[in-house]
Amino acid sequence: MNNRSNVQIKNRKEGDTLNVNDVECCxxxxxxxxxxxxxxxxxxxxxxxxxxxxxxxxxGDSTRIRILFVLFEAEVCVCDLAETLHxxxxxxxxxxxxxxxxxxxxxxxxxxxxxxxxxxxxxxxIIAQGREHIEE
Numbered sequence: 001m002n003n004r005s006n007v008q009i010k011n012r013k014e015g016d017t018l019n020v021n022d023v024e025c026c027x028x029x030x031x032x033x034x035x036x037x038x039x040x041x042x043x044x045x046x047x048x049x050x051x052x053x054x055x056x057x058x059x060g061d062s063t064r065i066r067i068l069f070v071l072f073e074a075e076v077c078v079c080d081l082a083e084t085l086h087x088x089x090x091x092x093x094x095x096x097x098x099x100x101x102x103x104x105x106x107x108x109x110x111x112x113x114x115x116x117x118x119x120x121x122x123x124x125x126i127i128a129q130g131r132e133h134i135e136e
Contacts, residue, residue, distance in 0.1 A: 058102045059126070063087070064095050068118070068127060071105060075117040 044052075058064060063085070070076060070084055078096065082089045096116060099105040106119045118124060 055102055058098060058104065059130070061095070061098075063091070064099055065127070067092070067095055067099065068104065068123060071116060071118050072124060072127075075108075075115045077113045077115050079113075081116070 066085055067081060070081055074080075076084070078089050078092050081087075081092045081096075085092065096105060096107075100107065103119050104123050105116050107114050107116050109115075
């Protein structure tokens with residue numbers, strides 16, 4: 001039995017085409033019950049996995065990543081973000097709403113201005129680890 005597929009995947013970074021059949025599979029089907037039991041005991045609930053996947057989707061937009069990088073450096077208002085990123089305030093506000101709903105940024109009002117900052121140190125850690133991973 002051939003355990004390989006003829007599906008091809010386009011490598012977006014280098015433009016190369018990768019074959020899924022480059023992935024090695026077992027020659028025979030054998031379940032390792034002890035390993036499956038360990039995984040099943042530690043697997044988070046479906047709802048938690050869903051929430052985690054939704055969080056990572058937020059990082060899937062380069063505009064939101066750019067906003068987070070600005071917020072690494074300073075607490076800024078929408079006007080500052082719009083100027084820095086060469087975008088409209090409306091476009092920035094839309095992305096900030098998504099980031100705020102995901103608890104990645106927080107805001108505070110000072111007079112007529114609203115300043116945004118990273119919600120906590122976890123955001124910086126997630127981005128830093130992502131950068132390390134892609135630079136390997």
